[in-house]
Amino acid sequence: MSEEELIDNTEQGRFELHRDEHLVGWLYYTRLRPNRYALRHTEVEAGHQHQGVASAMIRRVFDEIRTREGTVTAICPFVADFVSRTSTYDDLIDPRHPGYPDRATAEAAQRKTTS
Template identity: 35%
Template structure:
């Protein structure tokens, strides 16, 4: 199972493709500079319980970190992921 995570700014979401099929996405609000407010994460039922959601969030956060951004995890899934992976805690900031 090969996966690819990419930012889709037109739809304001990071998408994960598994074997070239859309398996899930993490939506964000209209960007405010380098601030990304994650609002919702959804994984296709066929890919749930397989680590796809965690892979999506991990790679989305890595993408934000690489461009020097910060995140507001309004989405409960993203917030829980960050709580379980403290190496991402430094990306979190308060909503403006």
């Protein structure tokens, strides 16, 4: 099994997942007060797609935010889809600013803002 490390690259505003010292994916966020993370966009290196990188990264990010006693607002369609399929991280979803409930709603909102 490969060695994974999650790095919070605050300069670029993203969590980065490294496997065997190679950057394989990242999740852009905006940190809002008091301790809320708006998870905005997930990307996976082309050579690592369809290998569970995004899901592994989101689990690691949620676990990290939990240790920081933070909350999450799901903006990214992939994050919204992940959250809609599990109750494991329900306690992290910000009750006042939950973000989007599922992938379709998040994608529709993105299309609306880019058109």
